[in-house]
Amino acid sequence: MTIAVAADIVIDARSGRVEGASAGERVAITVLRSAMFFLKPFANVGISYVARAMRALLPSDRPMLFVLTPDSSMRVAYCDTYWSVLVSPNYAYERSVKALLKASRDVDYGFIDGGANHGYWSILVSGGEFGAKKAVAIEAASDTFCRLDDNRSLNEGRFSVLNRAIGATSGQRVRVYGAKHEARSTVAPSVDAVPILDCETISVDDLADLPEFAGLDKFVVKLDVEGVEIAAFSGAQRLLSGDTVFVYEEHGSDTRHETTRHVMDVMKLRVFWLGDGRARELSTADELDRIKKSRRAGYDMVASSSPFWLDRLDASASTVH
Known part of the structure; x- marks a missing residue:
C-alpha cells in the first residue's frame, strides 16, 4: 500500500476525488478537468498550455499524487504539462x-x-x-x-x-x-x-x-x-x-x-x-x-x-x- 505525505495533493485517478488541496489548487484542478472535456474531440492537444497557465496563475510547490489503483500511486509535479491529463476521472491513458x-x-x-x-x-x-x-x-x-x-x-x-x-x-x-x-x-x-x-x-x-x-x-x-x-x-x-x-x-x-x-x-x-x-x-x-x-x-x-x-x-x- 502506498502512503501519501501531508505535502501531497492526492487525486484518485478513477473517482476524481481530491484530498488535501487548497482553494487555489482545487480551482486549478477544476480548470484542467474542464479543459480536458472541451479538448477531448482534439485528442487533448493544448492541455499542456492550460497546465502551464494554471501553474503561473495559481502557483503551488506541492506535488500531485495520483492514486491509480488501490495499491499503486504516482507522484508528479503540480500541474505537470504531460501528466495533468490524469486529473480527468478514469482518463484512458494508452x-x-x-x-x-x-x-x-x-x-x-x-x-x-x-x-x-x-x-x-x-x-x-x-x-x-x-x-x-x-x-x-x-x-x-x-x-x-x-x-x-x-x-x-x-x-x-x-x-x-x-x-x-x-x-x-x-x-x-x-x-x-x-x-x-x-x-x-x-x-x-x-x-x-x-x-x-x-x-x-x-x-x-x-x-x-x-x-x-x-x-x-x-x-x-x-x-x-x-x-x-x-x-x-x-x-x-x-x-x-x-x-x-x-x-x-x-x-x-x-x-x-x-x-x-x-x-x-x-x-x-x-x-x-x-x-x-x-x-x-x-x-x-x-x-x-x-x-x-x-x-x-x-x-x-x-x-x-x-x-x-x-x-x-x-x-x-x-x-x-
Missing part, C-alpha cells in the same frame, strides 16, 4: 496498452520499461491488478529519473530503476536532448541542438539478464525511446528469439513508418496495431497510412515472433485491410 497488460495478468513474465518517464507502467504492472510482475524501469534523463526513483519508493520499492538509455549495445556514452521530460531523446532534433544531459546505454538483452528477472523466460518489453526504436531492437537479439512481445510507438510524424517497416521487412516479426480496443494485425507497413490520423499522436504497436505471444494476439486480432 487504453490499448493497458488492455494488453491486463489480459496478460496470468502470464509469469518480466517487464522491461524502456523510457519509463515517471514510471506509470512499471507502477501498474508491479501492482496487484496487473499480476505483481517483476519490472525494471529505465530512464535516460537524470532529472526525470529522480521522479521515477521517488515513485519506486512511493510504491514500496517493488520495481527496480536504472538511469540509462536504451541502445544497441551497453556502455556507450550518449547525449540527451529535449526540454520536455516526456519527449527526451538521444537523437539530436537538429544539427545545432544543445544537449542538456548525458547518459550511458544499456541493451535490452543485458536488461533481461539482470538478477530481477532470474528464472523468467517470458518478457514484455515496452519501448518508448523517442526515435531509437530500431537500435533498441538490434540490442535484443536473444529476446527476439525467445518468448518476448515488444510494445512500441509509431510516431504520427513519420509518414514512412520506418520503425514498423524495419520490424516487418528486416526483422520479419508480425506486427499488430493496438487500436479500437483490440489487436489488429498489419499485412504491410503501408497500412499505417490509414491508421495514422494525426502527425502529433503516437500509435501503439505490438511486435513478436514468439508462438506463445502470437497465439494470444491471434485470439483477439483481426487483420487490417
Whole structure:
C-alpha cells in the first residue's frame, strides 16, 4: 500500500476525488478537468498550455499524487504539462496498452520499461491488478529519473530503476536532448541542438539478464525511446528469439513508418496495431497510412515472433485491410 505525505495533493485517478488541496489548487484542478472535456474531440492537444497557465496563475510547490489503483500511486509535479491529463476521472491513458497488460495478468513474465518517464507502467504492472510482475524501469534523463526513483519508493520499492538509455549495445556514452521530460531523446532534433544531459546505454538483452528477472523466460518489453526504436531492437537479439512481445510507438510524424517497416521487412516479426480496443494485425507497413490520423499522436504497436505471444494476439486480432 502506498502512503501519501501531508505535502501531497492526492487525486484518485478513477473517482476524481481530491484530498488535501487548497482553494487555489482545487480551482486549478477544476480548470484542467474542464479543459480536458472541451479538448477531448482534439485528442487533448493544448492541455499542456492550460497546465502551464494554471501553474503561473495559481502557483503551488506541492506535488500531485495520483492514486491509480488501490495499491499503486504516482507522484508528479503540480500541474505537470504531460501528466495533468490524469486529473480527468478514469482518463484512458494508452487504453490499448493497458488492455494488453491486463489480459496478460496470468502470464509469469518480466517487464522491461524502456523510457519509463515517471514510471506509470512499471507502477501498474508491479501492482496487484496487473499480476505483481517483476519490472525494471529505465530512464535516460537524470532529472526525470529522480521522479521515477521517488515513485519506486512511493510504491514500496517493488520495481527496480536504472538511469540509462536504451541502445544497441551497453556502455556507450550518449547525449540527451529535449526540454520536455516526456519527449527526451538521444537523437539530436537538429544539427545545432544543445544537449542538456548525458547518459550511458544499456541493451535490452543485458536488461533481461539482470538478477530481477532470474528464472523468467517470458518478457514484455515496452519501448518508448523517442526515435531509437530500431537500435533498441538490434540490442535484443536473444529476446527476439525467445518468448518476448515488444510494445512500441509509431510516431504520427513519420509518414514512412520506418520503425514498423524495419520490424516487418528486416526483422520479419508480425506486427499488430493496438487500436479500437483490440489487436489488429498489419499485412504491410503501408497500412499505417490509414491508421495514422494525426502527425502529433503516437500509435501503439505490438511486435513478436514468439508462438506463445502470437497465439494470444491471434485470439483477439483481426487483420487490417
